[in-house]
Amino acid sequence: MTRTIAFVGAGPTAIYTLHALLNRQPKPFALTIFEAQPVAGRGTPYSPGWNDPAMLANIAGIEIPPLGPSLTDWLRIQSETRLAAMGVDREQIDHRTFYPRLVLGEYFHDCLQALLDRARDNGLAISLRTRCRVVDAVSGPDGMTLQVRARSGTISAERFDHVVLATGHQWPNNPEARPGYFISPWPAEAIAAIPPCQVGIRGSSLSAIDAAVALALAHGEFVESDDGSIAYRAADGTGGFHMTMMSRKGLLPEADFFAPLPYEPLTICTAEAMEALIAADGLLLEPAFALFKEELAAADPEYAETIGLDALELEDFCESYFARRSDENPFAWAEHNLAEAEQNYAREHVVPWRYAILRMHEVLALIVPHLDPEEYRxxxxxxxxxxxxxxxxxxxxSIRRMLALHRAGKLSVEAIGDDYRIDGHRPQGGAVVIADGARHEYDAFIEATGQRPLAAKAFPFPSLLRQGIIRDAQPDAPPSALRGIAVDDQFHPLSPDIPEDQLFCLSLPFLLGRHPFIQGITSSQEMGEVVAEQLASALERSAAPASADASAEVAA
Incomplete structure (x- = not known):
């Protein structure tokens, strides 16, 4: 009998999983894809409504793993009409260009359609069901039964041999939890509805920039000159509009820096070195940090000497890393850093210490699931x-836009340290922030610190919680140190009560405790490869008995 697979979600993670599975030429299977949105393939981070057309993806074309054609090649074959609709200038198409998020959504949508056509051409049974939401799942010895709510509201029960949960980030459709208090910066159209007033934004990095861009475009426009400089022009009647980003250190993110791709190999702080530390079954963080320092010093001796790296403990290194920026005005630093980054791109110059740290983040992530609570903290x-x-x-x-808003008097950045309090229950709406004894009132307030790890109690399938299949990796962890749900390296739930390879949990918020850097498109591709390998093996195993029976019949 043909094995059945269900994908819950049809964003980048599901697409990369399907791509990797088809590339393995697996035994026949029937695939059903459930997508809650009207259109499959874009994923929430790249969908209209959730994003303003001007919002830029935080990943260059060269970094996006290709799904058949690369993003750059796909763009080059699009019509002038479609490029114009996406806001892409054909002359600016380049593998290191950052494109609007909606462009990536169109790319993923087209790639999904091509993959589905390819699967059907190979004789696979494919069902794509949009406007369908999976509301529960129950594990049984003969498969997983999904409770599916159709567009009409009716709920049906459907059984599958294998289920891949690829629901991506979790954000509320209506982020305004209380009048003027928004618990996320998405959808962008909800943020854009905030009137021109005093707006507080908790966060000063990627999510906060998204919120600032959405608001800025609702109350004015960015004007780009021929030389590439950007100015902000506020609309009439918006004199009271001002945004304040706030974070612990009060820093803006730095400008993208030039780095060779694919990454050059590390020589000291390697994956093999991390695996050896894990196998030694002792404390991990300090010996891993020692290898980190050794690799960093080898890559950039001048930087190591300047900060006194050899004598720094872990806590001291973090403070030293941010020290110069913390002492500067964030916008002055951003302007200087942007100029340096542009010059380095023009010369294809690599800053050794930046590149070394960039290459080491995925390697150091290997030890995270094995850290004890204090090391994890x-x-x-x-x-x-x-x-x-x-x-x-x-x-x-993005940096130019933030500088333009600051020059126009519409944006400031404040450091609020660790000892602050946010009161989002004002009768008149918005919030009050109390930091360093000062009280700051905002007519509207946006939480923009990005996706946080979620505990098992937030898992979308309550029956799996009741069955004990989904559970917290560290049940007694405080909210500030959630470790997500318990899964193994193949993303199976760690439970003896579920058959092997029945469920793969790729829902990002529940993995962030175990995999702290797993939020991007490259992570979607890496997870997809792991799960595709498991699915292909499961399909092969299930076909083996049938093949044996057929051989026996022939022999008879």
Missing amino acids: RFNRHFKPVFVDDYATVPHA
Whole structure:
């Protein structure tokens, strides 16, 4: 009998999983894809409504793993009409260009359609069901039964041999939890409805920039000159409009820096070295940090000497990494950093210490699932911020926009440290922020610190919780140190009560505790490869008995 597979979600993670599975030429199977949105393939981060057309993806074309054609090649074959609709200038198409997020959504949508056509051509049974939401799942010995709510509201039960949960980020459709208080910066159309007033934004990195762009475009426009400089022109009647980003250190992200791709191999702080530390079954963070320092010093001796790297403990290194920026005005630093990044791109110049840290973040992530609670706390507090700052740099145009807003008197950035309080229950709406004894009132307030790890209690399939199949990786962890749900390296739930390869959990918010850097498109591709290998093997195993029976019949 043909094995059945269900994908819950049809965004990039599901697409990369299907791509990798088809590339393995697996035994025949029937695939059903459930997508809650009207259109499959884009994924929430790249869908209209959730994003303003001007919002830029934080990944260059060269970094996006190709799904058949690369993003650059796909763009080059599009019509002038479609390019214009996406806001793409044909002359600017390049493998290192950062494109609007909606462009990536169109690319993924087209690639999904091509993959489905390819699967059908290979004789596979494919069903794509949009406007369908999976509301529960129950594991049984003969498969997983999904409760599916159709567009009409009717609920049906459908059984599958294998289920891949690829639901991506989780954000509310209506982020305004209380009048003027928004618990996320998406959808962008909800943020754009905020009137021109005093707006507080908790966060000063990628999500906060999204919120600032959405608001800025609702109350004015960015004007680009021929030389590439950007100015902000506020609309009439918006004199009271001002945004304040706030974060612990009060820093803007740095501009994307030139780095050779694919990454050059590390020589000291390697995956093999991390695996050896894990196998030694002792404390991990300090010996891993020692290897990190050794690799960094080898890559950039001058930088190591300047910051006194050899004598720095982990906590000291984090402070040293951010020290110069913390002492400067964030916009002055951003302007200087942008100019340096542009010059380095023009010369294809690599800053060795930046590139070394960039290459090491995925290697150091290998130890995270094995850290004890205190090591995990220290990693999150003092090591992770360095890696996130280094790899989560932003397009140069995003920095230019923030500088333009600041010059126009519409944006400021404040450091609020650790000892602050946010009161989002004002009778008149918005929020009050109390930091360093000062009280700051905002007519509207947006939480924009990005996706946080979620505990098992937020898992979308309650029956799997009741069955004990989905559980917290560390049940007693405080909210500030959630480790997500318990899964193995192949993304199976760690439970003896579910058959092998029945469920793969690729829902990002529940993995961030175990995989702290897993939020991007490249992570979708990496997870897809892992799950595709498991699915192909499961299909092969299920076909083996049938093949044996057929051989026996022939022999008889």
